[in-house]
Amino acid sequence: MERIKPILKIPRGHETLHNSVDEALLLKRKSEEVLFYLNGRCIYLVGMMGSGKSTVGKIMSEVLGYSFFDSDKLVEQAVGMPSVAQIFKVHSEAFFRDNESSVLRDLSSMKRLVVATGGGAVIRPVNWKYMKKGLSVWLDVPLDALARRIAKVGTASRPLLDQPSGDPYTMAFSKLSMLAEQRGDAYANADVRVSLEEIASKQGHDDVSKLTPTDIAIESFHKIENFVIEHTVDNPVGDSQADSRAQRIQTL
Ligand SMILES: Nc1ncnc2c1ncn2[C@@H]1O[C@H](COP(=O)(O)OP(=O)(O)O)[C@@H](O)[C@H]1O
Ligand SMILES: O=C(O)C1=C[C@@H](OP(=O)(O)O)[C@@H](O)[C@H](O)C1
Ligand SMILES: [Mg+2]
Numbered sequence: 001m002e003r004i005k006p007i008l009k010i011p012r013g014h015e016t017l018h019n020s021v022d023e024a025l026l027l028k029r030k031s032e033e034v035l036f037y038l039n040g041r042c043i044y045l046v047g048m049m050g051s052g053k054s055t056v057g058k059i060m061s062e063v064l065g066y067s068f069f070d071s072d073k074l075v076e077q078a079v080g081m082p083s084v085a086q087i088f089k090v091h092s093e094a095f096f097r098d099n100e101s102s103v104l105r106d107l108s109s110m111k112r113l114v115v116a117t118g119g120g121a122v123i124r125p126v127n128w129k130y131m132k133k134g135l136s137v138w139l140d141v142p143l144d145a146l147a148r149r150i151a152k153v154g155t156a157s158r159p160l161l162d163q164p165s166g167d168p169y170t171m172a173f174s175k176l177s178m179l180a181e182q183r184g185d186a187y188a189n190a191d192v193r194v195s196l197e198e199i200a201s202k203q204g205h206d207d208v209s210k211l212t213p214t215d216i217a218i219e220s221f222h223k224i225e226n227f228v229i230e231h232t233v234d235n236p237v238g239d240s241q242a243d244s245r246a247q248r249i250q251t252l
Contacts, residue, residue, distance in 0.1 A: 042134030061114035138190035
């Protein structure tokens, strides 16, 4: 029976030279713990455009030994077009959303995947039916950080943010604010919320831009593990603690 080891706590700021090695080790260790709790279930990452779903999702899948899928890329393949921007332009947002739902439906019958969804996948209730077959993680990133990231890479691949003129940061910030308001609580349907502000505060930073995708992947694993433990019905009678915990998780 696999033993659950306590998380390795590495103080930050003291091993500057080895920080990335420590982070990589911590990520690996956390992924080994979470694999047990996942029991093959998929992870769906949700969050606003630019929140890091594609970047963090890839890291999580690699270290878990899961397959990674980006739903935007699957829609492009299904439609036979090279970009989401072109799908919006030639067809429509509604056409894109229909294909996005089909892709999520197909993925929902599979195991051992990390899926980076598109930022708008949360608005259709049927997509939640598919995503609830696995565990969903909301990457909650402050709007100003999102706008900074988007301004840096440009908006060509994100048609809802594309603008002909104006300061890129200001335009991205204003469009993201509008979308966040329209989407309301939709992201909060996720099983777990990973708040970059919370991680930064735990690490003693006042700015989320100091957080690496690895930091965010580690926190996501931590939150997933806690979620599974909290939602496991306790059965005090029976085998050793570890055995009964494993049985309960198998039946979740
Ligand atoms: N933790 C991070 N810190 C800084 N930049 C990041 C971070 N995570 C992602 N990015 C950058 O932000 C942009 C958007 O990330 P991406 O993973 O494509 O987000 P999403 O898939 O949620 O839209 C990319 O250019 C990516 O390199
Ligand atoms: O928020 C949205 O409505 C969208 C987000 C995009 O994905 P990312 O969140 O990966 O940028 C992409 O699906 C499309 O441009 C629409
Ligand atoms: Mg993406």
